[in-house]
Amino acid sequence: MSVDVESKFPEGRRLVSVLFADILGFSTLADQLDPEIVSGLMRDLWSRLNKIVEEHGGFVDKQLGDSIMVIWGVPESLEDDAERAVSASLELLTGLNKFKENTEYSEAKTLQLRMGIHTGLALAGNVGIHGEYTVLGNTVRIAQRMEENAEQGSLIVSEATYQSIRGAFQVKRLTPVQLVGTKKLVNIFQILEELPQPTKLRYRSKGGLKTILVGREEEMARLEDLFQHTRQQNKTQLVLVTGDVGVGKSRLLFEFAGQLETENPLLTVMSSRALKQTSQVPFYLWKELWSNRFDLNEDDPVESARKKTIDGVLTLWGQALGEVTAVEAAHFLGDQIGVTWDKSRYLEPFNTDPKLRIERSFLLQAELFNRASQRGPVVLILDDLQWADSGSLAMINYLWKSADREIPLLILSCARTEFIKENLEIFQDVEQIELKPLPVSSEIVRDAYPALKEAPDSLLSALAERAEGNPYFLEEMVKNVLRSEGFSLEEKDELPVLPGSVEELLQSRLDSLSMEGRATAFFAAIAGRVFWKGAVLAAFRGSPGVTKALDVSSHNIVGKVQVALDELMEMELAFLRVGSAFSGEREYIFKHSLLQEQAYQRLPENLQAECHLVIAEWLAERVGLERSVCVANHFEAAGVYDQAQAYYTKAAEHARAKGYDKEADDLQYHARTLPENNFGQGEK
Numbered sequence: 238m239s240v241d242v243e244s245k246f247p248e249g250r251r252l253v254s255v256l257f258a259d260i261l262g263f264s265t266l267a268d269q270l271d272p273e274i275v276s277g278l279m280r281d282l283w284s285r286l287n288k289i290v291e292e293h294g295g296f297v298d299k300q301l302g303d304s305i306m307v308i309w310g311v312p313e314s315l316e317d318d319a320e321r322a323v324s325a326s327l328e329l330l331t332g333l334n335k336f337k338e339n340t341e342y343s344e345a346k347t348l349q350l351r352m353g354i355h356t357g358l359a360l361a362g363n364v365g366i367h368g369e370y371t372v373l374g375n376t377v378r379i380a381q382r383m384e385e386n387a388e389q390g391s392l393i394v395s396e397a398t399y400q401s402i403r404g405a406f407q408v409k410r411l412t413p414v415q416l417v418g419t420k421k422l423v424n425i426f427q428i429l430e431e432l433p434q435p436t437k438l439r440y441r442s443k444g445g446l447k448t449i450l451v452g453r454e455e456e457m458a459r460l461e462d463l464f465q466h467t468r469q470q471n472k473t474q475l476v477l478v479t480g481d482v483g484v485g486k487s488r489l490l491f492e493f494a495g496q497l498e499t500e501n502p503l504l505t506v507m508s509s510r511a512l513k514q515t516s517q518v519p520f521y522l523w524k525e526l527w528s529n530r531f532d533l534n535e536d537d538p539v540e541s542a543r544k545k546t547i548d549g550v551l552t553l554w555g556q557a558l559g560e561v562t563a564v565e566a567a568h569f570l571g572d573q574i575g576v577t578w579d580k581s582r583y584l585e586p587f588n589t590d591p592k593l594r595i596e597r598s599f600l601l602q603a604e605l606f607n608r609a610s611q612r613g614p615v616v617l618i619l620d621d622l623q624w625a626d627s628g629s630l631a632m633i634n635y636l637w638k639s640a641d642r643e644i645p646l647l648i649l650s651c652a653r654t655e656f657i658k659e660n661l662e663i664f665q666d667v668e669q670i671e672l673k674p675l676p677v678s679s680e681i682v683r684d685a686y687p688a689l690k691e692a693p694d695s696l697l698s699a700l701a702e703r704a705e706g707n708p709y710f711l712e713e714m715v716k717n718v719l720r721s722e723g724f725s726l727e728e729k730d731e732l733p734v735l736p737g738s739v740e741e742l743l744q745s746r747l748d749s750l751s752m753e754g755r756a757t758a759f760f761a762a763i764a765g766r767v768f769w770k771g772a773v774l775a776a777f778r779g780s781p782g783v784t785k786a787l788d789v790s791s792h793n794i795v796g797k798v799q800v801a802l803d804e805l806m807e808m809e810l811a812f813l814r815v816g817s818a819f820s821g822e823r824e825y826i827f828k829h830s831l832l833q834e835q836a837y838q839r840l841p842e843n844l845q846a847e848c849h850l851v852i853a854e855w856l857a858e859r860v861g862l863e864r865s866v867c868v869a870n871h872f873e874a875a876g877v878y879d880q881a882q883a884y885y886t887k888a889a890e891h892a893r894a895k896g897y898d899k900e901a902d903d904l905q906y907h908a909r910t911l912p913e914n915n916f917g918q919g920e921k
């Protein structure tokens with residue numbers, strides 16, 4: 238994206254991440270060495286460090302002798318500013334170490350870096366002492382305070398920064414500190430290192446409404462107990478959080494994982510989420526989990542997929558030799574998730590018996606978790622099990638029931654309430670945490686949203702009562718109220734009109750988008766809860782009927798779609814995901830499945846069909862056999878039954894070959910019972 242000159246340095250309040258970095262030991266150096274040598278050394282060092290900062294998109298605001306202030310978020314703010322600031326800082330440490338290794342002056346080897354970052358709003362503009370471009374305000378002071386609290390050689394970030402980078406770095410919570418001039422204690426976090434494979438569950442957005450987890454103290458304590466118990470007993474523990482749509486299942490697990498991460502530097506979290514749109518993809522839940530971990534893309538060339546899988550397995554497997562080798566594990570694991578091997582000597586003996594092959598694969602994957610958990614606690618987060626396929630559930634069952642193997646693995650899962658009744662054979666004796674609606678009270682609302690701290694009780698009670706304890710409904714309502722025109726916290730007597738239902742509310746949130754934003758949301762919803770920028774673009778280009786109906790011109794469509802996607806993120810209706818199924822394709826997720834469902838309904842049926850066709854073709858070019866069922870689903874929804882049948886048949890054969898008979902039977906039956914003629918061709 239190019240930025241034109243006028244908007245290059247925008248003015249006004251902006252969300253920025255500010256880094257302060259200080260080089261310690263500089264003055265000692267000045268005492269020991271010739272001034273010219275010292276200034277030469279420092280010039281060399283700073284030019285290296287500045288280069289690192291600039292490579293990470295930072296704007297070097299000030300450099301004063303031995304310290305530097307860098308801003309992310311100007312000239313343009315991106316959703317990952319805080320993350321880039323943190324990555325850059327870690328690289329500064331590496332950069333300094335390299336410098337020390339290479340320098341001929343042993344005196345310079347004692348130099349150390351100390352850094353701090355804070356993320357917040359700041360006034361940006363030509364507001365520096367000499368009219369130069371800079372940012373001012375509390376955010377800058379807090380960043381500096383973070384730096385002052387850092388030990389030599391370390392990086393400290395504020396809570397706000399931590400919230401934006403959660404899941405991407407290994408983090409340790411330190412004792413809170415006081416800010417100058419206030420009595421308030423603030424949380425600080427030390428960043429240890431970048432996680433090789435960030436947890437994909439987390440959401441990222443620019444700024445956004447700050448919300449605090451409320452009313453779940455008991456559940457958090459119970460999860461903590463179960464975590465300790467798992468470690469002490471050396472046994473796999475399966476926890477299932479159940480509850481209604483929007484009651485806070487995902488959030489609870491997200492918060493708990495975050496807490497564990499800061500308390501256990503050696504913790505490994507691996508996560509995955511089942512999706513309605515992939516509910517028939519065999520073994521999808523684990524395919525997603527391993528793909529996240531190994532950084533696999535659907536469109537990787539086969540050689541590269543093999544290498545990533547083997548390397549990934551090896552890192553978890555460790556050095557110890559056993560009767561089974563890590564390479565064998567990689568072959569069996571890869572085989573289940575769509576990585577193919579040429580005449581594998583491990584797999585071949587199992588060619589005639591897919592059931593045995595699955596069993597061996599489960600065993601080796603369990604061993605992989607076993608080995609990983611010898612280095613530190615391992616927690617798996619498996620979200621939305623109501624959409625998991627039978628193979629994925631079978632592996633959960635396997636890990637849990639082979640508890641005699643003494644693997645201290647904590648599996649945290651969640652699903653809608655009905656799920657447990659439909660899957661009694663597996664989940665009967667599971668540790669169940671049933672999430673009830675939040676208490677209906679104004680206090681809860683006040684605690685959850687700091688932005689409403691000063692709001693009148695009458696408003697808070699009205700919100701609480703309307704939401705009936707559903708935090709999703711509540712949160713979206715709060716956003717609507719805060720964004721509504723002319724809203725002020727002072728007006729005590731006139732309450733804003735509240736929506737009748739969460740569906741109505743989501744529709745009005747969609748209506749508040751720009752024309753392109755709305756069209757983007759509608760197209761994205763056709764793809765599913767998870768969607769890709771390329772798919773949305775294809776829909777814009779390939780559905781003239783829709784673009785016409787929505788009155789969106791096709792001029793500069795690439796730029797418009799990106800702006801629209803940014804708008805969805807700004808409104809917190811969708812988030813960018815870490816990683817993507819397809820290389821080079823940005824992957825997004827609707828904030829909630831309910832929202833995707835509401836957006837889906839907005840296109841009239843004939844236009845839905847037109848979009849489904851475009852998406853079917855877009856996917857067909859990119860997916861492997863595992864996901865051919867998704868292509869089939871879209872062709873079917875488009876009324877193109879001959880293509881749908883071909884893809885269902887392919888998917889059924891694949892599922893059969895892999896030993897997933899239930900899916901294979903369903904798919905085959907489905908393929909056979911499709912209408913004979915494509916939509917609109919019946920009368921010919």
Ligand SMILES: Nc1ncnc2c1ncn2[C@@H]1O[C@H](COP(=O)(O)OP(=O)(O)O)[C@@H](O)[C@H]1O
Nearest residue numbers: 449450451482483484485486487488685708709
């Ligand atoms: N206890 C809570 N306190 C504050 N906000 C919450 C709480 N539980 C959920 N939320 C918010 O409500 C929304 C819906 O929660 P989510 O976990 O996605 O629901 P579910 O997974 O049960 O459908 C999210 O935006 C979440 O951040």
Ligand SMILES: [Mg+2]
Nearest residue numbers: 486487488620
């Ligand atoms: Mg959820």
